[in-house]
Amino acid sequence: MLDIYALFRHSLAGLRVLVAMTLLLGVGYPLLVTGVAQVAFPWQADGSLVTATGARTTDTGEAVGSAIVGQAGDDPALFHNRPSAAGDGYDLLSTYGSNLGPNNPDLVAAIEERRAAIAEREDVDPAAVPPDALTASASGIDPDISPAYAALQVPRVAAANGLSEDEVRDLVAENTSGRTWGVLGEPRVNVLLLNIAIRGLAGS
Amino acid sequence: MSSLAPALGQIAVLVIALAVAVPFLGRYLAHTYTSQRHLAVERASYRLLRVDPDADQHWKTYATSVLGFSLVGLLGLYALGRLQEHLPLSLGYAALPADGAWNTAVSFVTNTNWQWYSGESTVGHLFQMSGLTVQNFVSAAVGMAVAAAFARGLARSMQDGRVGNFWSDLVRGTVRVLLPIAAGSALVLVACGAIQNLVGNRTVGTQVITGGPVASQEAIKQLGTNGGGFYNVNSAHPFENPTPFTDIVQIFLMLVIPFAMAWAFGLIVKDRRQGIAVVSVMALLLGVAISLLTWAEMAGIGLAPAAAGGAMEGKEVRFGTAASALFAAATTGTSTGAVNSMHDSLTAPGGGVAMFGMMLGEIAPGGVGSGLYGMLMLAIVTVFLCGLMVGRTPEYLGKKIGQREIVLVALYVLATPVLVLTGIAVAITAQDGLAGLQESGPHGLSEALYAVTSAANNNGSAFGGLTSGTPFWDTLLGLLMLLGRFLPIVFVLALAGRFASQQHLPPSAGTLPTHKPLFVALLSGVALVVVGLTYVPVLALGPIAESLS
Numbered sequence: 001m002l003d004i005y006a007l008f009r010h011s012l013a014g015l016r017v018l019v020a021m022t023l024l025l026g027v028g029y030p031l032l033v034t035g036v037a038q039v040a041f042p043w044q045a046d047g048s049l050v051t052a053t054g055a056r057t058t059d060t061g062e063a064v065g066s067a068i069v070g071q072a073g074d075d076p077a078l079f080h081n082r083p084s085a086a087g088d089g090y091d092l093l094s095t096y097g098s099n100l101g102p103n104n105p106d107l108v109a110a111i112e113e114r115r116a117a118i119a120e121r122e123d124v125d126p127a128a129v130p131p132d133a134l135t136a137s138a139s140g141i142d143p144d145i146s147p148a149y150a151a152l153q154v155p156r157v158a159a160a161n162g163l164s165e166d167e168v169r170d171l172v173a174e175n176t177s178g179r180t181w182g183v184l185g186e187p188r189v190n191v192l193l194l195n196i197a198i199r200g201l202a203g204s
Numbered sequence: 205m206s207s208l209a210p211a212l213g214q215i216a217v218l219v220i221a222l223a224v225a226v227p228f229l230g231r232y233l234a235h236t237y238t239s240q241r242h243l244a245v246e247r248a249s250y251r252l253l254r255v256d257p258d259a260d261q262h263w264k265t266y267a268t269s270v271l272g273f274s275l276v277g278l279l280g281l282y283a284l285g286r287l288q289e290h291l292p293l294s295l296g297y298a299a300l301p302a303d304g305a306w307n308t309a310v311s312f313v314t315n316t317n318w319q320w321y322s323g324e325s326t327v328g329h330l331f332q333m334s335g336l337t338v339q340n341f342v343s344a345a346v347g348m349a350v351a352a353a354f355a356r357g358l359a360r361s362m363q364d365g366r367v368g369n370f371w372s373d374l375v376r377g378t379v380r381v382l383l384p385i386a387a388g389s390a391l392v393l394v395a396c397g398a399i400q401n402l403v404g405n406r407t408v409g410t411q412v413i414t415g416g417p418v419a420s421q422e423a424i425k426q427l428g429t430n431g432g433g434f435y436n437v438n439s440a441h442p443f444e445n446p447t448p449f450t451d452i453v454q455i456f457l458m459l460v461i462p463f464a465m466a467w468a469f470g471l472i473v474k475d476r477r478q479g480i481a482v483v484s485v486m487a488l489l490l491g492v493a494i495s496l497l498t499w500a501e502m503a504g505i506g507l508a509p510a511a512a513g514g515a516m517e518g519k520e521v522r523f524g525t526a527a528s529a530l531f532a533a534a535t536t537g538t539s540t541g542a543v544n545s546m547h548d549s550l551t552a553p554g555g556g557v558a559m560f561g562m563m564l565g566e567i568a569p570g571g572v573g574s575g576l577y578g579m580l581m582l583a584i585v586t587v588f589l590c591g592l593m594v595g596r597t598p599e600y601l602g603k604k605i606g607q608r609e610i611v612l613v614a615l616y617v618l619a620t621p622v623l624v625l626t627g628i629a630v631a632i633t634a635q636d637g638l639a640g641l642q643e644s645g646p647h648g649l650s651e652a653l654y655a656v657t658s659a660a661n662n663n664g665s666a667f668g669g670l671t672s673g674t675p676f677w678d679t680l681l682g683l684l685m686l687l688g689r690f691l692p693i694v695f696v697l698a699l700a701g702r703f704a705s706q707q708h709l710p711p712s713a714g715t716l717p718t719h720k721p722l723f724v725a726l727l728s729g730v731a732l733v734v735v736g737l738t739y740v741p742v743l744a745l746g747p748i749a750e751s752l753s
Contacts (some may be wrong), residue, residue, distance in 0.1 A: 003264075003268065006268050007267070007271060007272050009272075010268045010269045010271070010272030010273070010274075011272035011273075011275050012272075013253070013255050013269070013273075013371070014269070014273035014274075014275070014276045014277070015254045015276045015280075016255070017253055017255065017273060017371065017442055018273065018276050018280060018342075019339075019343055020249060021252055021299070021341070022280075022334055024379075024466040025337060025338045025341045025342070026333055026335070026337055027334060027382070028332075029337070029383065029386070029387065029420060030333040030337060030417040030420040030421070032387070033387060033390045033391065033394075033400055033417070033419065033420040034388055034400050034401060034402060034417055034420070036391060037390075037391065037394040037400040037401075037419065038400070038401065040391070040394075040395070041391075041394050041570050043392050044394055044395060044396070044397050044398070044399070045399055045401055046399065046401055046403075046415075047401075047408075047415070047429070047443065048397050054627050060407070060408050060413070063409065064408070064412055064438075065408055065409045065410075065413075065423075066408065066411075066413055066442075068442040068443070069413070069442050069443070071410065071411060072410075073738050082521070083709065086437075091322065091412075092405075092409065092411060092412055092413060092414045093324055093412055093414065093440055094322065094323050094324070094325060094436070095435050095436045095437040095440075096322075096436060096437065096546075097437060097440070097518040097545075097546030097668065098516075098547060098549065099546050099548035099549060099667065099668040099669035100508070100518075100548070100642075101508075101548060101549065101557075101643045101646075101647040101650075101669070101750075102506030102507065102508050102509060102549060102551045103506050103507045103508065103552070103750060103753065104507075104748075105507075105644060105648070107508045107517060108508050110326065110514070111508060111511040111512045112511060117316050118359050123536070127465075127717075129234045130513065131509075131512040131513045131514030131515075131516040132341075132512075132514075132516050132521050134512040134513070134516075135328075135508075135512050135516040135517040135518075135519075136517060136518070137440070137518070137519065137520050137521070138437055138438040138440035138520050138543075138544065138545045139440040139441050139442065139520060139529075140437065141441070141442065142522075143442055143522075144521035144522050145521060147687065148289045154429055158536060173725060174270065175366040176299065177447065179210055180447070180449045180636075181213075181217070182210065182213065183209075183213030183214045183216070183217060183448075184210075184213075184214050184217065184449060184451070184452055184527070185214075185333060185448020185451065185522050185523055185524065185527055186448070186522060186523065186524035186526075187525070188521045193222070195574065199276055202614055
C-alpha cells in the first residue's frame with residue numbers, strides 16, 4: 001500500500017521543511033529567548049546566584065550558591081536540608097530521586113534510621129520529626145524544608161551560634177514563603193538563604 | 205504536607221484559567237486550521253521550500269507527508285546524537301551510543317520524550333536546543349495536524365478522500381500557535397527563576413551549577429505535551445520549575461491545547477455543542493484521576509509513607525503532596541510525561557491511577573491532537589455500540605459507521621493494547637528485561653508495565669527505578685513508541701478519508717444525539733470499560749496487588 005517513491009519524494013520536501021524549522025525553532029527561538037531573558041532577567045537566567053551576604057550576583061567568583069538550589073551540609077551550627085539521592089548529595093550533575101517504591105523495605109528502614117538520627121541530633125521526640133526530613137526529595141537538590149523541620153532545628157542552631165531562639169525564629173520567618181495566592185504549593189523555608197542570615201547575625 | 209482547602213484551591217485556579225483560555229484558544233485553533241489565507245511569511249517560505257500549501261491532499265498523500273517528514277526528523281536527530289562530540293556547545297559529552305540515539309530519536313519524533321539518559325551529564329546544549337526542542341515543536345504540530353485533518357474529514361462531504369494539506373497544517377500549527385505561546389511562557393518561566401543561558405557547568409562555592417537554554421525548551425515541553433526534561437529530574441528541578449506558580453503554569457500549558465483542540469473540533473464541524481461534549485468527557489475523566497491521585501498521595505498509603513508520616517519520598521517541599529498529585533494526573537492524562545515528583549515513589553494507588561490515565565489512551569484530555577482523535581475514535585465506538593443495541597446503522601455527525609469504518613476504528617483501539625501487552629510479555633520473560641528492574645515483586649512488574657505503557661502511548665514518564673539505557677530496553681521501547689505513534693495516525697487518516705468521501709446524512713429520529721449529557725456519560729463509560737477489560741489482568745498483578753499488600 002505504501003508507495004516508496006512517493007515516500008521518498010515527501011521525505012525530500014520534509015527535509016527542506018525540517019531544515020527551515022531547525023533554523024527557526026532550534027536556533028532563532030532559543031537565541032531570541034536567551035537574548036531577551038539576559039537583558040530583562042539576567043539574575044534569574046543565570047541561576048539566581050547569591051553572595052555570602054545573600055546579595056544577588058551573576059559573578060560566579062563571588063557567589064556561594066544558587067538561591068533556588070539546595071546544598072549539602074552537615075555543619076552542626078546551621079540548618080540542615082533534606083536527604084538527597086543526587087550523587088553524593090545535592091549534585092547538579094546527577095540530579096535524582098531515590099525512586100524507591102512505596103512499600104520498599106530498604107526505604108522503610110532508611111526512614112526509621114533517619115528518624116532516630118535526627119531525633120538524637122535535635123534532642124527531640126522521634127515522633128516529632130516531620131516527613132520531609134525523613135525522605136529524599138524528587139530532584140535531590142530541593143532548596144527548601146518545611147516550616148516544621150525548620151522549627152525543630154531552631155534550638156540547636158540558636159545555641160550553636162549564641163543567639164536567642166526568638167532571634168533565630170525571626171530569621172526563619174523572614175526566609176519562609178507561604179502558599180502563592182494562599183493556595184498554590186506549600187509553605188517552605190529556603191535553607192541557603194536562612195543559613196546566610198544566621199551567619200550574618202551570628203557574625204555581627 | 206498538604207491540607208485539603210489549598211489543594212482544592214489550586215485545582216480551582218487551574219479550572220478557572222482553563223475555562224477562560226480554552227474557548228478563546230479553541231476559536232483561534234479552528235480558524236488556524238480552516239482559513240484559506242496564508243500569512244505573508246508563510247507564503248514566502250512555502251515558495252522557498254518548494255512545497256505546495258494549497259493542494260487538497262488525499263488521505264494517503266497526507267499520511268505519506270506525515271511519515272516522510274517524521275522519517276527525516278528521526279534520521280536527523282539520530283545523526284545529531286551520533287555526531288554529538290563533533291558539535292559545538294556539546295560541553296565535551298561523547299556521542300550517544302547507537303541504541304541510545306535510536307531510542308531518543310524515536311522518542312522525540314513521536315512526541316513521547318522517554319529519556320533513558322540524564323540530560324545534565326549526557327547531552328550538550330546544541331543537541332537539546334537544535335535537536336530536541338525542534339522536535340518538541342514539530343512532533344506536537346504533527347499531532348495537531350492529524351487531528352485537524354480528522355475533524356475536516358468529518359465536516360466535509362463528497363470530497364473523494366481529501367482531508368487538507370499537511371504542510372500548511374504543520375507550518376500553521378507551529379508558527380501561529382506553538383511558537384508565540386511558547387516564547388511568551390518561556391519568558392514567564394525565566395522571570396520566576398528558570399534559567400536561560402548558553403554557558404556550561406560552572407563551579408560556584410562548593411557546587412557545580414549547570415547552565416543551558418532551559419526555559420525555552422521547558423515552555424514547549426509542556427505546551428506540546430512532550431515532557432522531555434532538560435535535566436534528569438525534569439520539572440522537579442528548580443532550574444526547570446522553580447516555584448509553585450511556575451508549576452501551575454506548567455500544568456496549565458500541558459492541558460490548554462488538548463482541551464482547546466476539542467473546542468476547535470466543535471467549531472470545525474459547525475456544531476459547537478459537539479466540541480463541548482468532548483471537552484466534558486475529557487474534564488470528567490481528568491477530574492476523577494485528579495481526585496483519586498490527590499486522595500492517594502495526601503492520605504499517604506503504603507509502608508514508607510506511613511513510616512515517614514507522609515508521602516514525601518520523591519517530592520519537593522515547594523510542591524508537597526497536592527501539587528505533585530495534580531501534576532501527575534495532568535501529565536498522564538495528557539501525553540506529556542513530564543514529572544515534578546518521582547512517579548516510582550508515588551503511593552501504589554497513585555501510581556496505578558497514573559498508569560490508568562495512560563492506558564485510557566491519553567484522552568483525558570490527551571496529547572495535543574492525539575487526545576482529540578483518540579477520544580473521537582471512542583465516540584465512534586460508543587455510537588456503534590448504541591446502534592447495535594437499537595438495531596440501526598450507527599452514524600456520527602451525519603457519517604455512516606459501516607463495516608469499513610468500524611474495522612479502522614477497531615484497529616485503532618486495539619493497536620496500543622496489543623503493543624503494551626506484547627511489550628510487557630517480552631520484557632518480563634527476557635533476562636535483559638528483568639535486569640533493568642530496581643524493585644522486585646508487584647512493584648517490579650509495575651516498573652516494567654509503566655515503561656511499556658508509557659512508550660506505546662507516547663507519554664514518556666517513567667518509574668525511574670527502571671534502568672532503561674540498555675540495548676534491550678532502548679530497542680524495545682523505541683519500537684513501541686514508533687508503532688504506538690504512527691499505526692494509530694495511519695488508521696485515523698484512513699478513516700478521515702472515508703468520512704470525507706461520504707455524504708452527510710441528515711439526522712433522523714433514530715440518530716443518537718452526540719452532544720447531550722447522556723452521550724457524555726455513555727462515552728465516559730465506554731472509555732473506562734474498553735480500557736478496563738483490556739488491562740485489568742495485568743493491573744491486578746501490579747499496582748492493585750501492591751495496594752492490597
